[in-house]
Structures are given as structure tokens and as C-alpha cells.
Amino acid sequence: xxxxxxxxxxxxxxxxxxxxxxxxxxxxxxxxxxxxxxxxxxxxxxxxxxxxxxxxxxxxxxxxxxxxxxxxxxxxxxxxxxxxxxxxxxxxxxxxxxxxxxxxxxxxxxxxxxxxxxxxxxxxxxxxxxxxxxxxxxxxxxxxxxxxxxxxxxxxxxxxxxxxxxxxxxxxxxxxxxxxxxxxxxxxxxxxxxxxxxxxxxxxxxxxxxxxxxxxxxxxxxxxxxxxxxxxxxxxxxxxxxxxxxxxxxxxxxxxxxxxxxxxxxxxxxxxxxxxxxxxxxxxxxxxxxxxxxxxxxxxxxxxxxxxxxxxxxxxxxxxxxxxxxxxxxxxxxxxxxxxxxxxxxxxxxxxxxxxxxxxxxxxxxxxxxxxxxxxxxxxxxxxxxxxxxxxxxxxxxxxxxxxxxxxxxxxxxxxxxxxxxxxxxxxxxxxxxxxxxxxxxxxxxxxxxxxxxxxxxxxxxxxxxxxxxxxxxxxxxxxxxxxxxxxxxxxxxxxxxxxxxxxxxxxxxxxxxxxxxxxxxxxxxxxxxxxxxxxxxxxxxxxxxxxxxxxxxxxxxxxxxxxxxxxxxxxxxxxxxxxxxxxxxxxxxxxxxxxxxxxx
DNA sequence: CTAGGGTTAG
Numbered sequence: 001x002x003x004x005x006x007x008x009x010x011x012x013x014x015x016x017x018x019x020x021x022x023x024x025x026x027x028x029x030x031x032x033x034x035x036x037x038x039x040x041x042x043x044x045x046x047x048x049x050x051x052x053x054x055x056x057x058x059x060x061x062x063x064x065x066x067x068x069x070x071x072x073x074x075x076x077x078x079x080x081x082x083x084x085x086x087x088x089x090x091x092x093x094x095x096x097x098x099x100x101x102x103x104x105x106x107x108x109x110x111x112x113x114x115x116x117x118x119x120x121x122x123x124x125x126x127x128x129x130x131x132x133x134x135x136x137x138x139x140x141x142x143x144x145x146x147x148x149x150x151x152x153x154x155x156x157x158x159x160x161x162x163x164x165x166x167x168x169x170x171x172x173x174x175x176x177x178x179x180x181x182x183x184x185x186x187x188x189x190x191x192x193x194x195x196x197x198x199x200x201x202x203x204x205x206x207x208x209x210x211x212x213x214x215x216x217x218x219x220x221x222x223x224x225x226x227x228x229x230x231x232x233x234x235x236x237x238x239x240x241x242x243x244x245x246x247x248x249x250x251x252x253x254x255x256x257x258x259x260x261x262x263x264x265x266x267x268x269x270x271x272x273x274x275x276x277x278x279x280x281x282x283x284x285x286x287x288x289x290x291x292x293x294x295x296x297x298x299x300x301x302x303x304x305x306x307x308x309x310x311x312x313x314x315x316x317x318x319x320x321x322x323x324x325x326x327x328x329x330x331x332x333x334x335x336x337x338x339x340x341x342x343x344x345x346x347x348x349x350x351x352x353x354x355x356x357x358x359x360x361x362x363x364x365x366x367x368x369x370x371x372x373x374x375x376x377x378x379x380x381x382x383x384x385x386x387x388x389x390x391x392x393x394x395x396x397x398x399x400x401x402x403x404x405x406x407x408x409x410x411x412x413x414x415x416x417x418x419x420x421x422x423x424x425x426x427x428x429x430x431x432x433x434x435x436x437x438x439x440x441x442x443x444x445x446x447x448x449x450x451x452x453x454x455x456x457x458x459x460x461x462x463x464x465x466x467x468x469x470x471x472x473x474x475x476x477x478x479x480x481x482x483x484x485x486x487x488x489x490x491x492x493x494x495x496x497x498x499x500x501x502x503x504x505x506x507x508x509x510x511x512x513x514x515x516x517x518x519x520x521x522x523x524x525x526x527x528x529x530x531x532x533x534x535x536x537x538x539x540x541x542x543x544x545x546x547x548x549x550x551x552x553x554x555x556x557x558x559x560x561x562x563x564x565x566x567x568x569x570x571x572x573x574x575x576x577x578x579x580x581x582x583x584x585x586x587x588x589x590x591x592x593x594x595x596x597x598x599x600x601x
Numbered sequence: 602c603t604a605g606g607g608t609t610a611g
Contacts, residue, residue, distance in 0.1 A: 037602090038602050039602095041602055041603075042602065045602085045603080067602095067603095068603080069602055069603045070602090070603085071603085072602095072603040072604075073602080073603050074603095075603085075604095076603065076604065077603095102603085102604095103604070104603045104604045105603075105604080106604080107603095107604040107605065108603075108604050109604095110604090110605090111604080111605080137604090138605080139604050139605055140604085140605095141605095142604095142605050142606075143604075143605055143606095146605075146606075169605090169606090170606080171605055171606045172605095172606085173606085174605095174606040174607065175605080175606050176606095177606090177607095178606065178607070181607095204606085204607090205607070206606050206607045207606080207607080208607080209607040209608055210606080210607050210608085211607095212607095212608085213607080213608070239607090239608095240608075241607050241608040242607080242608080243608085244607095244608040244609070245607075245608050245609095246608090247608090247609095248608070248609070270608095271609080272608055272609045273608090273609085274609085275608095275609040275610080276608070276609050277609095278609085279609060279610065280609095282610090304609090305610075306609050306610050307609085307610090308610085309609095309610040309611065310609085310610065312610095313610080313611090339610095340611090341610055341611050342610080342611090344610095344611065345610075345611070348611095370611095372611055375611095376611090
């Protein structure tokens, strides 16, 4: 017999080209299918590999006989295409039809549990793995650890599993380190990495890249520098993930020249290399972020959603509306506008560049809005002073079934405080505590103190501070100080200022306001003391600046600017504005202005 | 025949 029997009902959905391949392969004597479904199983796998999920499913549905391998292929295939819940229901169906899962099946379905971040699914499979005697398979153990690390808030469960893995492989260690690191616990990740070294486990590019990521999270470069040396010693600097991680670490640890050095020395780069450095510079030097973006295409790299989110955020930081609009066009041209994270970033950019109607247009165009979309739009309204709109949006969001988080409450509370919606704000604060069990942190307290303080309820704000479960930080006291200043409560103000200066002795603004307060009371001794302390800070305080974009150039101004292009014209316009202010009987409050008493500016 | 870990945004 030299042809494949094609009478099986499931074979008809196989494309004729593939059939030819199969017929050609058949005479090969080494080819001996172990089960009747093997051909179909291999095809299912290749369908998944090229993303043809529907075709894979059709073929599976038409198989007259399915074995555990076919089922496992379906489960693993769905997961590899990010259809984790479909993988999970496949597993259910398989059990219902009486099949016994093997180690392959269990590790595949555990990967689906990880994708769903489902602790309960993971625990259920854990139980089944014990029942079927599959614990002890290194694949099962490692993937179970991974599920627990991803789905539990602590690493306790993952560590319990890890403890019993024997022998531990570099995969086990990498999974453990990644568990801590992905939770944001850089020191936990580093501790696990050190333990791994102490136990003499094999080191790989995998474990190094995640360990370097852990260093990035700690924000201190000392560990990272040591790792860098070890990586060079092991010759692992040829691994892109390792070096990309290294660039990221140097950026997070404020070592831009080291990040540049790694970047320039890399003989090969990928898109992630570029994106990592671009994202790093977005946080420290937005102009350089834009410059890198401009040069990446000439080096043969095509920007993606990651690139654009950084670049759009850089435009937002620099308030470059025209630049942001041009890049937005680029995003539309490349069809990336459906990416939700990027769209959220655009909402933020337009708001920061003063074009709130564009923010709203993008927000409305989203077919699916996530928590960040709602938050971005609420913050956009908030900074523009549209408190009522923020509150409206909050209510809409809750109605649409999205659970607000800490950041949402910061947005709502600060919007309420700027719009004078005291009672609404307090209602949301209570709802946050009782309906959503969010433990208020310093930022939330600052918002509530500000809410009360702006409304003139300074004493109530002070009472709240006194009853805080943790020691209030300088920004909480700062909110109270602002209220004391606005509502002329010098004694409480002095108290608040003392607390601020205790935590932040570098706050020039606070010394100034405090000295003005002493002056108004005729307390010239304390006045002089404050001025002296302030002078001691030297030029540490960065002056606030304004700027204007003309054509493609940004012109920025600070107080007392004497040189610069067309400065005479600037001062001309300035004096005209002062005239207008006088005409409108506007008396500016210069009490909070920073000025140098020496030269009278 | 079927299974595992790492890097970039928000």
C-alpha cells in the first residue's frame, strides 16, 4: 500500500496541498503512526502555530477518535494563541469524556491558568495532579509554581511548591525569581537569585535577564553593576534579552550614560532594545526620547505600540501639541490606533497639550475602555478643572462594571476638591473605604485634606491628619499648609510648615511662605532665620518656566530672563498684559512667588 | 505525536 487512506471523515478539511505531502511521506519506512489520530494531531499543531485557530478546532471536531495527545495539543494550542479560557474549557470537556490527563496535559493547562491569573483553577489542577500522581514531573512542578506566583498576592504558595521541587532546575529558579520580580519585589527577586548562586545552580541567560530586571526595580545600580560584570564574564552579553534588561536597569537607576554605552556597544539590536532606551529617556529626558525615535527608522527599525506610547508621553511632557498631532497621524497610518494602551496615552497627551476635546474624541472612539482609559479621561478633566465631568465619568465607569482602584479615587477626589464638591468627595472617600476596601495611602489622604482645606474646613482637615493610621508625609502637610495660607490660619500653618521642613529641608518655597508669615506678624527674628535657611539652599530650586512653540522651536522663559531671542518683544508683551491686569483691577497674590530679596526681582 | 522560565508602554 503506497497511498494514504483518505476515507476518514476528518481528513476532508485538510487542504489538498497538505494531503499531497502526506501521500508522499507515507512510503517512508521509518514513518509509523502510533495512533490513528497522529496525522490530524500534527496538523492541528501546525494550524495553531500559524494562528489558524478555527481550522485547528474544525479538524479536532471531525476526528473520529481522540486520544490524550490530541486533547493536549488543543489545550496547548489555544494557550499559545492566548485563548486561555478556551484551553480551560477543552480541559473540562476532556475530563468529562473520561480521559486521564498526563504530565503534558497538566503543564499545558497550568499555563492556561497562568494566563487567566486564576488561583482557583490552578489549585484545582494542583489537586488533580496529586490525584493522578503527576507531581514530581519537573514540568508540572515548575508550571504550578508559575501559576501560584502569578495568581496569588504573596509568594507563599509558590515557595511551598518550590520547596518540594527536587531536583531544582534553572527553570525552577528562573520561575521563582520572576515571581518576585513580576510582583514588583526587586529585593525578593535578588534574594532568590543569590540563593540560586549559593546553591550552585546553572546560570543561564534566562536567570540573568530576570535578575537584572530585579535590580532595575530596586532603583539602585550597585547590584546591577556587579551582575553586568558577571554577565560579561559568562559571555552572556550576546543575549539580546540580557542586554535589553541591562539597558532598562541603567535607565531606571538613573545611569543614562551607562545605558547609552550598552546600547552603542551592542553589535546587534532588536526593536525591544530601541524601545527600552526610548522608554528610559521618556522618564528622564523627553527631548532625547524624541531624538532617538527620529533616528530609529533610518537604522531600519519600525516603531510599534510600545515605541509610540513612550513618544506620545514625551510629547505630553513637553506640551508639544503639533508634534503629538503629527505622530498621531503616523499612528493612524500604521493602523495602531486600536491599541488600547496607546489610545489611553493619546487621551493623556491631548489633555496635557490643552486640547481636551481631542482627548474626549479619542476616549469616545474606543470600543472597549479599560480602567486606564477611564482614569486617563478623568485625570484629563480634572487638570482642566472640569470636576463635574470627572464625577459623571466616575459614575458611568462604575455602572459599566469596572472596579475603581486607588488611582481612580485620586482622580475623583482631586477633581472634587478643585471644583469645590466637598460633600460628593467625602461620599466617594467613604465609598472607597466601605465598598471597595481600598486602604487609603498618603496620596489619598493628601487629596481629602486638600478637599476639606480648599473648602475652608481646615480644622476638619487637621483632625483627619491627626487620626491617620500612619505618619502623614510632607505632601499631606503641604495640603494643610496651603489651606492655612488661603484661609489665614497662621498658627496651624506654622505647625504644618515645621512638619514639611522636617521631611524636606530642601523646600525653598516653604521657607519663603513661612518667612512671609513671620513678617506679617512682625516676628523679624524668625523671618531672618527662614531667609537665611532659604539662602543656604542656593540655586537648588528649579524655577518654574513658561514656553511657547513657534514653528518648530520651543522658546522657554523663566523669571528674570535677560538674554534670549527677541527678549525685548517678550517684555513688551508682558508689560501690555500687566496693563490689562490693572485695567481689570486684578491684584495678583505674590505671597507664594519665589523671589530673591537681594536683587528685588 | 502533546508540556516549562527571560527583555520594552500604561
